[in-house]
Amino acid sequence: MTVPTTPPPRSNPTARTHEVTNQPPPLVGHDVADDPVLLEGIRREGADWYETDLHRVGRLAGSAEVQAWAEQANRCEPVLHTHDRYGNRIDEVEFHPAYHRLLDVAVREGLTGAPWADPRPGAHVARAAGFMVWTTPEAGHGCPVSMTYAVVPALRAAPELAAVYEPLLTSRSYDPGLRAPASKRGLLAGMGMTEKQGGTDVRANTTTAIEHADGTWRLRGHKWFTSAPMNDLFLVLAQTPGGLSCFLVPRVLPDGSRNTFRIQRLKDKLGNRSNASSEPEFDDTVAWPVGAEGRGVRTIIDMVTMTRLDCVLGSASGIRAALAQAAHHVRHRSVFGRTLIDQPLMRNVIADLGVESEAASSLALRVAGAVDRAQRGDDHERAFLRTATAVAKYWVCKRQPVAVVEALECLGGNGYDEASGLPRLYRDAPLNGIWEGSGNVQALDVLRALRREPESLAAFAAEIDAARGADARLDTAWRTLRADLAPTPDIELRARSLVERMALVLQGSLLVRHAPAAVADAFCASRLAPDRGLAFGTLPGGLDLGPILDRLPGRMD
Structure with missing residues (x-):
């Protein structure tokens, strides 16, 4: 067999082999709220007054910019920093800026606690529709949004605490960073319920709470799945002499000092990658009771x-x-x-x-x-x-x-x-x-x-x-x-x-x-x-x- 020494001539050296045809254009630049099912639903449930704002949120959710935020927040996952360079315990989670941008819009649009301070009929329906539209491009940041919305009615079981924190939980200002809660323009909340030995069976929890003379309680234990650990406040279940009880645990105490909230690790999850889920450890952690002792659930x-x-x-x-x-x-x-x-x-x-x-x-x-x-x-x-x-x-x-x-x-x-x-x-x-x-x-x-x-x-x-x-x-x-x-x-x-x-x-x-x-x-x-x-x-x-x-x-x- 003779091996050719020169390449064969090309019949058409300018032929295009990668022309793209029969592919849909990107679904971008559209109004996510442009959906008759959604619009008919808010009218039927008493939130027709929200329609203009919903379309505004929908156009933003469908934009190229927000779709890029969604991709960045999931590609660049949260990073846990347990100590600073000198060996001091800091227990902070670093998020990509895109995650903060998504949260900033969610809070600004009233998707966290705002409906609890809104007297208009349909306020919770409006918030629900906004939540559905805004979490369409990226669902992970919806976790702290949801928990902040949900904490308000539970916190009202402690009227003195609610008087301090509810105006900040219903705020439309996103103010990240660990600082004394009362010094911030707005707060985010979370919860710590499950433990490794019980999961759904929270009555098997072993985290304990001991009352102190100053009216606070001190917690000791390890939670198994606590999401959004950089939030400001958490409702936590712990065992007391009177039974399983509910407590408010701030990341930062009123005097500006850090509460003990040791983040042992972040979960390596199937999805929901933009959102951090953690295992916090409590050790002499300061907490305030919410609701009656023994009535935590x-x-x-x-x-x-x-x-x-x-x-x-x-x-x-x-x-x-x-x-x-x-x-x-x-x-x-x-x-x-x-x-x-x-x-x-x-x-x-x-x-x-x-x-x-x-x-x-x-x-x-x-x-x-x-x-x-x-x-x-x-x-x-x-x-x-x-x-x-x-x-x-x-x-x-x-x-x-x-x-x-x-x-x-x-x-x-x-x-x-x-x-x-x-x-x-x-x-x-x-x-x-x-x-x-x-x-x-x-x-x-x-x-x-x-x-x-x-x-x-x-x-x-x-x-x-x-x-x-x-x-x-x-x-x-x-x-x-x-x-x-x-x-x-x-x-x-x-x-x-x-x-x-x-x-x-x-x-x-x-x-x-x-x-x-x-x-x-x-x-x-x-x-x-x-x-x-x-x-x-x-x-x-x-x-x-x-x-x-x-x-x-x-x-x-």
């Missing part, structure tokens, strides 16, 4: 209820964010001579995801509306919340991971690429199902409410009955479920099945009453029918998908 549950709401909001937002990316892709990508959205099977998939997202967002905003009305003295809404919050937390958070992975698959290999942003959404997706009580905890909480607080079932039933007669499939599903809710020896074993069905009939009731007929029909046919498909994209034939597709987010026009 009852006190801190007011905070947990609000953070569970944010788990629902966050999961609905995550589903919606993934759907927006998928919808944008299929509107622009062509295969076999037609855009993907015009391919029958892809239309089925993307419409099915649209139905899921609408059901999740509608339920999330309904729960937010109940929070708002309950805070204004509505006992019926308070009873509804007792069951609906746990039901929504269980189901919407369960649906987020499967919805996100289906949306990712719509992009094919492009969706598996980090540059698409969908892998980050997928890693973040399981978090809300775990935080503030996993699925089993929520299911058992629903059973507890049904057993101990019959008024909560009555309020839940009234919500479903408001749609009675509008759809036979919904009526049948509710009638069957109502009979199955009767207590039996095996009801705990059936808890997940019951709570799933409660969530579906609740979502069905909302959609039948408030969504376009095509959306409600698709939901009832695919979620309430006994022969429903289990994967997305298995909507039965004969449905009108056009109105569903017209409501998808992710439009740039």
Whole structure:
């Protein structure tokens, strides 16, 4: 064989081999709040006055600048500094500037404690919608935002402490850095509940608290999962002679000295990478009691209820964010001579995801509306919340991971690429199902409410009955479920099945009453029918998908 000594001639040396065609443009420069489901929801729940501001937040959330912040905050993860150069203990966590920019906007827009100081009806709904929109590009910084929002009602169990700290927790000023709380323009809060030996079983906690003559208590123990350790204040559970109690622990004491809050390590988490989660150790740590001694769980549950709401909001937002990316892709990508959205099977998939997202967002905003009305003295809404919050937390958070992975698959290999942003959404997706009580905890909480607080079932039933007669499939599903809710020896074993069905009939009731007929029909046919498909994209034939597709987010026009 003769080896050529000169290269063969090139037929066209200027041929372009890397011309990019048939790729969608970046989904950037759009209004994240431009979503009929979201806008109809805030009007329905009494926050129509917030619409202009929501669009302003939405345009910022969709900007190239904020998308860059989101990427930077997750690529450049928090760094723990336990000591300074001289060996002094400092226990500080360093964040990328982008993380601070995201938090600054969140606080400035009133997504932390501001609704508790806002007398307008719908203030909590407005905050919920803003939280959903603003955490669309980056969810990790939503953790300190959520905990600060949630701490206010729990702190009111100690009126003297609330008088000092509530105005700063409801402030719209982001003021990072460890300084005496009263000297700052605004505060962020967190919580320390779980320990390594007990996890959800907080009554197994071994952290102890000893009362001192000056009215303070001193804590000693080790917490297992305390997020946002650079926040200013924490509600912490500890054992006292009277039982498990709740305490306020500031990072910095009123005289400006550091409280003992030794951060042993940061968790290496699956997702939520922009947010630091830590293991703090308390050793003679100064604390003030919040609520009655021995009533720690009852006190801190007011905070947990609000953070569970944010788990629902966050999961609905995550589903919606993934759907927006998928919808944008299929509107622009062509295969076999037609855009993907015009391919029958892809239309089925993307419409099915649209139905899921609408059901999740509608339920999330309904729960937010109940929070708002309950805070204004509505006992019926308070009873509804007792069951609906746990039901929504269980189901919407369960649906987020499967919805996100289906949306990712719509992009094919492009969706598996980090540059698409969908892998980050997928890693973040399981978090809300775990935080503030996993699925089993929520299911058992629903059973507890049904057993101990019959008024909560009555309020839940009234919500479903408001749609009675509008759809036979919904009526049948509710009638069957109502009979199955009767207590039996095996009801705990059936808890997940019951709570799933409660969530579906609740979502069905909302959609039948408030969504376009095509959306409600698709939901009832695919979620309430006994022969429903289990994967997305298995909507039965004969449905009108056009109105569903017209409501998808992710439009740039």
